[in-house]
Amino acid sequence: MNSPDRPVCVLGLGLIGGSLMRAVVASGRPAHGWNRSAGAVDAARLDGYDVTGDLETALRRAADERALVVVAVPMTAVDDVLTAVATFAPDCPLTDVVSVKVEMADAVARHGLSAAYVGGHPMAGTAASGWIAADADLFRNAVWVVTVDDGTDPDVWMQVASLALTCGSVVVPARSDEHDRAVARVSHLPHVLAEVLASVGADGGELALRLAAGSFRDGTRVAGTAPALVSAMCDANAAALLEAVDDALARLTRAREILASDSSTTELTRDGHRARSRYEAQLQWWEITDVVVGADGWADAMRDRARAGGVVQRLPARRAVT
């Protein structure tokens, strides 16, 4: 399991899986893939990619090649795919690009695949979906979470980090539950608020929609994403998202009281502006260079540095196996 450049087997060729396939092949690394619907399989083949509509075939080949298997289907389809992985390629290193990590890790555990699994989540996307929208540059300069939980296998971690770096991303190590709480706030809540805003705007009729300018356009952009994908993402992270929604409800209720009382919304806008400035300021990152993967305490050290704003930009050193 020591070469970080083994072949990649991509299961699911939608926007994320398809972009991953394109990025890996563009880097010169071998990849093959599977997709359930024949339309995407045909389209990917026409574009020159090595893909099949038969999951068993894809996984038997992955097992032969000792490929890194990447699960890139929506959370709702994960169980079926993992059943096949457990049957045909149980020893391959395994990762995923699903947007929730605790529920994914639980599913992997149910199928007895935890030993060779490390979770992943590239923080990139567009409102478009499907192979047709896939783009080899989608992950360039994006942040890609690679989970570091207690008991994470260092070799598999190196494989998954290498995949993210191959696609042009930087790696943020994070515990699965920390990841889920964070994305509830910065990815799933934005989707929920976009859906709410779009509906309230449309309830204002033609005149309201006609007067909508940049703030409405940007604030509702992700409501253009296929509803089933958004629901699958939100539902799978319900517990963490609930906490974020409650925080939003508290702030919105406070704004409501201010508006009803003839006071000024200065606190709301000051807090929001300060928060947005913090977000803009942290677009800068620094490189984690002092953690040796597999050394004592490496998982804790990786997580601590990432919490302080560090990222992995080059494949880190791996402790020699004695």
Place this chain on the structure above:
Amino acid sequence: MNSPDRPVCVLGLGLIGGSLMRAVVASGRPAHGWNRSAGAVDAARLDGYDVTGDLETALRRAADERALVVVAVPMTAVDDVLTAVATFAPDCPLTDVVSVKVEMADAVARHGLSAAYVGGHPMAGTAASGWIAADADLFRNAVWVVTVDDGTDPDVWMQVASLALTCGSVVVPARSDEHDRAVARVSHLPHVLAEVLASVGADGGELALRLAAGSFRDGTRVAGTAPALVSAMCDANAAALLEAVDDALARLTRAREILASDSSTTELTRDGHRARSRYEAQLQWWEITDVVVGADGWADAMRDRARAGGVVQRLPARRAVT
């Protein structure tokens, strides 16, 4: 009052007033302006514009030239400016670019200036502010509301519509209160939700901000606007905004209950997606060509057509004054 091409006097040279000044001058039409702070006056002069830091001077000149006076200061500064208008240029046709129309019309009435006033609101902007951010093309292809209330003077309406068309916008005629309810939903609520989202995201700490991608970036963009401007805008439209916030609270509370009950968020995402699609579909408009300004019932006719998606793209016919 019959030439639609009289000079323009712009009071306030921030993002909107400054862009208007640039657009009018670029069209070949004469314009002069005033700004309170000397910094913007100096900057505008350096850029070759005819501006002064003395409000009385600007308004006496507007009265001499029978200029169209445009109030382009924040709502909080409107009363001071209108006091000067009532003193030095009470007979000039008067408009504004303030984001609320009922409170603005009330202020104009308090100063005895209603007869020559027609409200305006260009639906354009950026998170930047000040003369430095002003752009002659800011209003190109934007929607510019020109109010049509009972008793609106047809000649002044023609003046204001002509100004909007000069700046490259299309005109949407609307009653002042209808305008305020509409923009509460599609402009002020997006700002409130952006402030809330930014704060809830930042409450998740460095890791959350690090994982923020496109949905958070777009959903919080307008939280980068100067907080005082956002508060002034929201506070001035508190009653209509309260209604929109309550609608958002109801939808968000419903989403909360769904998440807490282990059900799926399918209704939320389906409604939001449908609403966003409606918004995208109505980016097409049709031209109002059959209303003669000043003819019997013209105000009602204009409003009805605008509610059905019509806009004014060329200066309409004006009923001959008998």
